[in-house]
Amino acid sequence: MFRTGLSKGKPKNESGTPKGYLDTSHNQTGKELAKFTVMYAKASTKKHKTWEGDGILICYADYAVMKSEDEKEVLGRTSGLKNLADLDSGKVIVMGGYEVQIQDRLLFSNDIKSSHSEESSSSSPEDNQPDSRKRVSQMLYQRAALMPKFATKVLSNQLGPPSKKPFMGNAIMTSSSRGTFNSPLAVDKKEKSHPPFVIDDSEDPKPTVDSCIAAHLRPHQKEGITFIYKSLRDHGGCILADEMGLGKSIQTIAAIWAMMRKNSIRINLKCLLVVPSSLVNNWKAEFKKWFGTLRKPVIAVQKNSDIRSYAASHSYNPFLLISYDLALRHAEHLKLLKFDVLVCDEGHKLKNINGKIRTALYSLEIPRRLILTGTPTQNDLDEFFSLLDFICPGKFGNRIEFREMCTEKNDEFTALRDKCLLRRLSSKLQAHLPNKHEYVFFCKPSEIQKKVLQTICDQMTGEPLVLIDYIRKLVNHPKLLHQKLLEDQGKEARISARPLLYTFPKNYKESVSDSGKLSTLCEMLACFHEYKERCVIASSYAKTLDMIEKLCSAMNFCVFRLDGDTPVHVRQKIVDQFNTASDPNSVFLLSKKAGGAGLNLVGASRFVLFDSEWNPAIDLQAMARIWRDGQKLECHIYRMATAGTIDEKMIQRQIQKGELGHFVEQIENSSNVKFRDEDLADIFTFHDSPCNTHDMIECKCGGTGNLPGEEEEIENSDEGVANDENAMVNTEDDALDDFEDYIITINKKEDKETIEETEMEKEEENGGAEVENAEDAEQLAINGSSLNSLFRWRHYSPRHESQWEEFKETAGLGAIDLSDVSFVFKISVKTSES
Numbered sequence: 046m047f048r049t050g051l052s053k054g055k056p057k058n059e060s061g062t063p064k065g066y067l068d069t070s071h072n073q074t075g076k077e078l079a080k081f082t083v084m085y086a087k088a089s090t091k092k093h094k095t096w097e098g099d100g101i102l103i104c105y106a107d108y109a110v111m112k113s114e115d116e117k118e119v120l121g122r123t124s125g126l127k128n129l130a131d132l133d134s135g136k137v138i139v140m141g142g143y144e145v146q147i148q149d150r151l152l153f154s155n156d157i158k159s160s161h162s163e164e165s166s167s168s169s170p171e172d173n174q175p176d177s178r179k180r181v182s183q184m185l186y187q188r189a190a191l192m193p194k195f196a197t198k199v200l201s202n203q204l205g206p207p208s209k210k211p212f213m214g215n216a217i218m219t220s221s222s223r224g225t226f227n228s229p230l231a232v233d234k235k236e237k238s239h240p241p242f243v244i245d246d247s248e249d250p251k252p253t254v255d256s257c258i259a260a261h262l263r264p265h266q267k268e269g270i271t272f273i274y275k276s277l278r279d280h281g282g283c284i285l286a287d288e289m290g291l292g293k294s295i296q297t298i299a300a301i302w303a304m305m306r307k308n309s310i311r312i313n314l315k316c317l318l319v320v321p322s323s324l325v326n327n328w329k330a331e332f333k334k335w336f337g338t339l340r341k342p343v344i345a346v347q348k349n350s351d352i353r354s355y356a357a358s359h360s361y362n363p364f365l366l367i368s369y370d371l372a373l374r375h376a377e378h379l380k381l382l383k384f385d386v387l388v389c390d391e392g393h394k395l396k397n398i399n400g401k402i403r404t405a406l407y408s409l410e411i412p413r414r415l416i417l418t419g420t421p422t423q424n425d426l427d428e429f430f431s432l433l434d435f436i437c438p439g440k441f442g443n444r445i446e447f448r449e450m451c452t453e454k455n456d457e458f459t460a461l462r463d464k465c466l467l468r469r470l471s472s473k474l475q476a477h478l479p480n481k482h483e484y485v486f487f488c489k490p491s492e493i494q495k496k497v498l499q500t501i502c503d504q505m506t507g508e509p510l511v512l513i514d515y516i517r518k519l520v521n522h523p524k525l526l527h528q529k530l531l532e533d534q535g536k537e538a539r540i541s542a543r544p545l546l547y548t549f550p551k552n553y554k555e556s557v558s559d560s561g562k563l564s565t566l567c568e569m570l571a572c573f574h575e576y577k578e579r580c581v582i583a584s585s586y587a588k589t590l591d592m593i594e595k596l597c598s599a600m601n602f603c604v605f606r607l608d609g610d611t612p613v614h615v616r617q618k619i620v621d622q623f624n625t626a627s628d629p630n631s632v633f634l635l636s637k638k639a640g641g642a643g644l645n646l647v648g649a650s651r652f653v654l655f656d657s658e659w660n661p662a663i664d665l666q667a668m669a670r671i672w673r674d675g676q677k678l679e680c681h682i683y684r685m686a687t688a689g690t691i692d693e694k695m696i697q698r699q700i701q702k703g704e705l706g707h708f709v710e711q712i713e714n715s716s717n718v719k720f721r722d723e724d725l726a727d728i729f730t731f732h733d734s735p736c737n738t739h740d741m742i743e744c745k746c747g748g749t750g751n752l753p754g755e756e757e758e759i760e761n762s763d764e765g766v767a768n769d770e771n772a773m774v775n776t777e778d779d780a781l782d783d784f785e786d787y788i789i790t791i792n793k794k795e796d797k798e799t800i801e802e803t804e805m806e807k808e809e810e811n812g813g814a815e816v817e818n819a820e821d822a823e824q825l826a827i828n829g830s831s832l833n834s835l836f837r838w839r840h841y842s843p844r845h846e847s848q849w850e851e852f853k854e855t856a857g858l859g860a861i862d863l864s865d866v867s868f869v870f871k872i873s874v875k876t877s878e879s
């Protein structure tokens with residue numbers, strides 16, 4: 046540590062403030078040589094410090110003063126700073142009774158003026174601003190936390206040569222000093238001794254990621270940063286298609302930041318970051334996490350004036366963060382700003398080549414484009430083409446040429462495609478996270494569910510999509526269908542609701558036991574309550590969440606909820622409150638469409654997926670919310686299905702998609718998948734069995750869950766289980782070449798606009814997309830052999846009592862009967878340490 050002469054023990058005035066410590070510029074004489082933003086804390090020997098506040102360090106010729114952020118109060122002084130050039134970002138000095146960490150060097154307004162004219166050769170919007178606005182803009186410059194090259198020149202005589210160290214955020218934060226956000230940088234100080242990460246050795250000056258971030262990067266993230274950096278530099282664009290939770294945000298921020306600063310020299314690049322409105326706060330939090338609170342390289346657009354502020358200060362806040370719908374609305378203004386880099390998060394939104402948002406973003410003429418997505422193409426080659434053509438316009442030919450190149454397996458094309466796309470699986474996280482176990486619980490339908498389902502299957506005719514919607518409600522709980530029928534009976538419904546209503550008892554009063562899934566959930570909640578484990582419960586239906594909310598409240602859980610009606614600006618707060626809630630009996634109710642992507646719910650270690658989607662990406666997104674960085678506990682993910690019903694068909698379809706082969710063949714084949722009457726008929730058949738999926742694969746265990754010879758193998762060898770379970774997880778090699786595992790292959794749906802996002806998202810979030818999803822059901826073509834992967838999953842049945850008890854114990858449900866569960870499949874992900 047760099048120690049200085051201390052100035053302690055100042056006499057205090059009546060108000061208790063040390064005398065002379067109120068701001069008195071008259072106390073300081075001489076010229077201010079340099080100013081830094083700093084963080085300070087009482088000097089102590091504690092390993093993990095809590096920074097108490099932010100301040101400003103002003104250096105004069107023979108002494109320095111630390112003042113409060115508003116420069117009104119003097120907090121300490123020292124005459125011991127001998128060499129200002131030593132005051133690098135991150136350096137800790139002691140003055141007064143404080144330890145002070147240097148953050149950023151600030152500029153003087155004269156430097157700013159001179160730099161401004163020197164730097165901006167092209168006219169920027171602030172050039173024409175009135176004087177008052179210029180002053181504001183100068184203040185922003187002054188407050189800014191970067192060290193531009195012109196200032197390096199101006200100040201170098203006084204301060205010595207510019208620091209060689211790349212200048213990135215290194216605030217050491219703790220949750221108490223920085224709100225509830227827990228920065229990884231607060232966890233340890235390993236970054237101090239860590240070298241910066243050099244992205245490309247061959248460039249001069251070398252692009253680097255500063256040590257304080259590099260110390261925390263995982264190997265796959267370094268690879269990702271290099272990929273983004275080089276692709277943007279060499280090809281103009283790329284797609285980072287990592288699975289959920291691998292840290293696409295930090296890879297993006299670090300790569301682009303490295304483009305913006307080389308060797309402490311700022312390169313004036315502007316980056317437009319377009320994200321779904323529900324993720325704006327996530328991104329802000331991510332910047333804060335890595336850059337600290339003092340350095341704010343990002344401006345988030347909430348209103349028009351934010352774009353103006355950005356125009357005035359982009360040199361210091363080079364990222365502009367905006368939602369898709371606002372980007373669409375302000376496309377004209379954005380175009381004027383002439384951005385250098387465009388990042389589109391959840392970029393599969395651009396899959397429709399004629400979509401409004403794609404067209405609008407395309408027209409911004411931003412030369413470098415990066416798409417981030419966990420699910421790069423959801424339908425077919427045309428959609429994949431739309432993404433690739435967006436990042437590298439024209440490089441992949443036109444749609445027809447692209448199709449041909451895909452089907453001919455053209456090597457040149459494949460090489461180019463691979464240069465523009467990087468995909469890693471979330472199994473990369475295994476080494477860093479605790480174990481994760483996933484289960485599918487097949488629950489017995491109640492008598493009333495069976496009766497109503499049988500009536501629908503045997504007697505109802507009409508629009509299949511409406512019937513599918515009825516069945517999906519029924520399998521969640523008969524009450525949901527009953528409500529819907531009551532609503533529909535007055536309307537001119539395509540299916541007469543009345544006959545179905547008669548299947549319900551007169552004055553039907555629901556009970557928990559009317560749904561096998563709900564009564565199982567009720568048991569599970571009691572168990573979570575006892576074990577004090579927090580839980581997330583996700584559904585596609587707002588009404589299902591209402592029902593579960595009532596149950597949780599009745600069971601004295603503290604309930605948090607995020608759905609389509611939750612205002613975007615409070616979503617992050619709800620998440621933070623849940624993650625830090627002191628009450629262990631807390632439940633988070635999540636609408637999959639509203640909160641499936643981006644949220645970090647590591648406060649919970651249990652996840653219940655109450656119903657499934659046709660599109661596996663939506664469920665995978667939702668289930669990834671708890672098994673993420675920051676998770677400390679072993680995670681259990683329970684997927685619920687009502688046995689023998691549409692719930693099983695949806696899960697089967699997801700399994701089948703995961704099993705399909707090569708990406709291109711897969712898409713080719715998909716165009717041959719025709720709607721078959723028997724597939725639809727299968728959805729409208731009730732299979733009265735503990736597990737229809739298990740029947741379909743013709744497993745020889747006879748329903749005991751035990752395969753011949755397996756018992757000894759598993760019981761005698763723990764390692765056997767670990768290996769076996771590891772084998773269930775996709776390997777990296779599976780993913781690298783063709784990213785086939787996550788591509789969803791269904792026939793091309795009608796082109797749909799992807800925007801009017803707020804309206805549309807909200808509608809979807811509240812279940813409005815159900816009918817659209819149900820259309821996908823028409824492409825079902827499931828047979829037993831397409832589900833063969835299930836042989837790699839562990840099977841459990843209550844018929845095999847001892848294994849059943851063992852299973853409940855390992856599933857963290859030892860305390861309950863699970864009397865409504867008739868069969869279970871289990872998949873586990875093991876960490877390397879286990």
Ligand SMILES: Nc1ncnc2c1ncn2[C@@H]1O[C@H](COP(=O)(O)OP(=O)(O)OP(=O)(O)O)[C@@H](O)[C@H]1O
Nearest residue numbers: 229261262263289290291292293294295419643674
């Ligand atoms: N190396 C790291 N050290 C600590 N935390 C990290 C690291 N990398 C990522 N994280 C954290 O992990 C969480 C997930 O990161 P991020 O949201 O970027 O993932 P993602 O790939 O975009 O996933 P999703 O698509 O689900 O949003 C974030 O809270 C992020 O801050």
